[in-house]
Amino acid sequence: MAATTKTVKDTGLFKDFSITEVTFSNSYTSGGETFTPAQANLQSIDHYLIQMLTGSESSTYRPTSASYSEGKIHLLDSATGKEVESGKDMSKVKVLFWAFGKSRAH
Numbered sequence: 001m002a003a004t005t006k007t008v009k010d011t012g013l014f015k016d017f018s019i020t021e022v023t024f025s026n027s028y029t030s031g032g033e034t035f036t037p038a039q040a041n042l043q044s045i046d047h048y049l050i051q052m053l054t055g056s057e058s059s060t061y062r063p064t065s066a067s068y069s070e071g072k073i074h075l076l077d078s079a080t081g082k083e084v085e086s087g088k089d090m091s092k093v094k095v096l097f098w099a100f101g102k103s104r105a106h
Contacts, residue, residue: 016103018042021053022073024093030086032072040099049098061088066095073097 018040024033037045050066050073061084063075075084075093084090 016042016101018099020097020099022095022097024075024090026089026091028075028084028086028088028090030083032069032074032083034071035068035073035097036071037099037101038104040097040101041104042099042101043104045099045101047100051096051098053094053096054092056088056090056092061085061090063090063093068097 020040037043048068055063062078063084064078065076067074077084
């Protein structure tokens with residue numbers, strides 16, 4: 001199951017900034033959850049900031065940070081410093097994805 005998104009703030013026409021809330025799935029995908037510029041209402045993402053809102057309730061998987069590369073958001077396990085393993089339930093994890101890039105034509 002893929003991550004779900006909702007736009008928290010879209011600065012509108014001719015702007016290059018949006019904030020999107022991303023909720024991860026109940027079966028984390030190894031290699032990260034896909035997040036496209038279109039999901040942030042942009043043509044491209046040039047810079048980003050990821051803010052953790054909620055973490056996993058698991059005692060063995062505790063993502064406390066995330067990164068973005070190759071069109072995917074990667075959750076990092078604080079205990080190991082490595083990416084969360086595939087198939088793990090991360091449905092309680094929410095992040096704000098602050099995206100800066102080229103605007104889409106409306």
